[in-house]
Amino acid sequence: MLMRYFLPAVLALLAVPLVGFGLWLATLRAAPATYAPPAIPQAETDAMLAALKPPKRARPLIAVVGINDATETTDYLMPVGILRRADIADVTTLSSGAGSVKLYPALTVEADATMGAFDALHPKGADYVIVPAMSRDDDPVVTAWLRKQAEGGAVIIAICAGAKVVASAGLLDGGRATTHWYYLGELMKRHPTISYIADRRMVLDRGIATTTGVTASMPMMLTLIEAIAGRGKAEAVARTIGQGGWSAGHDSGAFRLTRPFVTTVLGNRVAFWNRDRFGVALEPGMDEVALALVVDAWSRTYRSNVEIFAASPAAVTTRNGVRVLPDKVVASWAGERLIPDRPPAEALDSALQEIAARHGQDTADVVAMQLEYPQQGKRP
Known part of the structure; x- marks a missing residue:
């Protein structure tokens, strides 16, 4: 008998914030704006x-x-x-x-x-x-x-x-x-x-x-x-x-919260059972800028985690003298790997394209929005 009255009351209380959220969501822009930067004198x-x-x-x-x-x-x-x-x-x-x-x-x-x-x-x-x-x-x-x-x-x-x-x-x-x-x-x-x-x-x-x-x-x-x-x-x-x-x-x-941004983030976070786990091998002389951009981008999908691995716990020195420490000390990586082996700007564009192919353009847009980056092919 108690549940007969208690459950509807709980559902009613939950509905209040959900309605508020829905009203707020309706106020957001429906799609990203076209990127059109001004000319600088x-x-x-x-x-x-x-x-x-x-x-x-x-x-x-x-x-x-x-x-x-x-x-x-x-x-x-x-x-x-x-x-x-x-x-x-x-x-x-x-x-x-x-x-x-x-x-x-x-x-x-x-x-x-x-x-x-x-x-x-x-x-x-x-x-x-x-x-x-x-x-x-x-x-x-x-x-x-x-x-x-x-x-x-x-x-x-x-x-x-x-x-x-x-x-x-x-x-x-x-x-x-x-x-x-x-x-x-x-x-x-x-x-x-x-x-x-x-x-x-x-x-x-x-x-x-x-x-x-x-x-x-x-x-x-x-x-x-x-x-x-x-x-x-x-x-x-x-x-x-x-x-x-x-x-x-x-x-x-062109950069602000939109309905696709919010709904994509929520959807990706809710799908906690469906997470990608990527490894990046630390190698001496690797490009630290491309490395940073690629792992930064993939770590912002709300669908994937990136771990850096090497056979030794010692720091590995990059192309321009940055000493990077591994997250995992393993001789090899059994899962999928990311290989940031392109010039930095190209590496980021490629990462966004791969994210779009894997998780949809909305997720790639979420990443680009967080980075405040106008994606290749969407620029004037």
């Missing part, structure tokens, strides 16, 4: 390049900083791999403390030094500091160190949601900035004096650069190389990574 590009000139040294010192327990994979590794290819600066990876740096959604690396060791070796500070997204925006060690570097004249470059870290250090207040589309509302709520600049992949104001999305580090690093060493050097590096151009133009309106 040459004067604006010239001004950014001039502002990015090395502030201290003829051969700049560039520090890429992260916290040990959770720093975004591509934000951390792509700047290192691209800048070291150019060989126009000394690039060092830093951690907030001793020990390895756990990247998310995949990979673990050994940094070159801690921030404290860097300070002891370079008391005048860096020329440029690159700030990835981190799991904690207000880590006191990182924010204090960023303020010190900015006060010492370093140009601070935030990648993606790294803008929230830079904002927590007080360096964006009253200035112009951008960030990843998903975190924009949170950034503006916490720091209302920031002036958000739409339709720009990169924004530079008062010695602080901010960028949109995970994949924005590619055009940002090419822009930095151009500022340091000229257009010819940037074009040469762009060819090695398979990147055709690096304009600051960006269609911000």
